[in-house]
Amino acid sequence: MASHADFVDYVAEQLREAGAIRSRKMFGEYGLYCDDVFFAVICDDQFFVKVTPQGEAAFPHLPKAPPYDGARDSFLVEDVEDRELMTELTRITCEALRNKPKKTRRK
DSSP: OOOOHHHHHHHHHHTTTTSOEEEEEETTEEEEEETTEEEEEEETTEEEEOOOHHHHHHOTTSOEEOSSTTOOOEEEEOOTTOHHHHHHHHHHHHHHHHHSOOOOOOO
């Protein structure tokens, strides 16, 4: 089941204080970017955020689940009404992803 654009817009609105949020349709679902950092997906009208060590330390109680079959576990943010939690998790995650060492490609 594909996500609804109005749910994606609502999540983006909830995250407005975290930075410049934009969504991109991907494979029938949506990817979310904050200040051009890919940090989350919305699948089946559920909000999933990439797991980082910093995010786990700050929010050890958040449940994890794969957003789709075969995917790695992500944080599943069940309460999209909790703007404060969502904003802080997004800031922590994006900062961790920005500071992550870049992978080098093999030739």
